[in-house]
Amino acid sequence: MTQPDFAHRVLAWYDRHGRTQLPWQQDPTPYRVWVSEIMLQQTQVATVIPYYTRFMQRFPDINALANAPQDAVLQHWQGLGYYSRARNLHRAAQTIRDQHHGVFPQTLAAVEALSGIGRSTAGAILSLACGQAHAILDGNVKRVLARYHAVAGYPGQSAVQRQLWQYAEQHVPPSRNAAYTQAMMDMGATLCTRRKPACLLCPLQADCTAAKQGNPQDYPAPKPKKVLPEKQRFALVLRNPHGEIGLEKRPPSGIWGGLWSFPEYADEQAALHALHTDFADSPAKQPPMLKHLAPLSHTFSHYRLHLQPILVDLHMSDTRIMAADRWLWYNTTQAFSGGLSSAAQRLLKNLKEIT
């Protein structure tokens, strides 16, 4: 589809289905559009409307906002969250008062220079309020474009972001830009929704790559799970001549708090040191038998644990294992009465299989 066709279809859809009754669309001055855009960055339209109405009553123009105490501004933001945006809004109003004679600037660069306004919000304000031909790239537009062009990858990645901006610029029509900008946001909000997009009602459906592939819901790619930190730990699996296994009660807080598990160490050296000092008698005369067992991996919400178990066959059961409430010898032929860490459960199971 040629460039004008894309915008023409979007505009034709807007003329029939676009939103025209939103409060900031009545008398869309840069100030009114600006405030709405900042509120809409964090909150959906239905929630924003009452806040917007109250805000505009209290701060009807840039100077009213600039001259208000910050407390009053924050008070009118109470419940919207992201209070730094209210502070930025307030600061930008003062910048406009002090550096632009109280008149909202009309160039993209000057608007972008204001606190809390980036490339997309600047484009939106100048498009919606002034009819200038700028692209925007908010969450709604990202979704529409990522699907239409089947842009793979998470939009947080700079390369993906760059590609989306390029498409956004490419489709910008030379005229009716305000309607086009509003239409793209409306399409993203009402048709091209994150889940269950209404492709059958979409004016772009016939040429939308993702729709043609049948997988619009796969775009844009979700934020990648952050790579969890990996922790390597060593555990002593102590076995006495009766075949009983030494278990340690973990501290009440932290991972597996209060559960029984194998004594665990940051590295092998610490494990062996503990073995000699805490558990084995006369290591020099009769060193215990050591054997590395298959390592275990366990994923927690905030890290991945790789546990290297070291099986230790002690020559005597009377080790220096002390403090009965924190230590015990477990007879593995019996059911264990108490909480076992998942690591201990798996290790005991593995142990049964190899013996």
Place this chain on the structure above:
DNA sequence: AACTCGGGGAC
């Protein structure tokens, strides 16, 4: 309980 949203700030 996980995911989302544009811009700012730390690095």
Place this chain on the structure above:
DNA sequence: GTCCCAGAGTT
């Protein structure tokens, strides 16, 4: 440049 965060709503 890149990563992480804010915070309430939505799913």
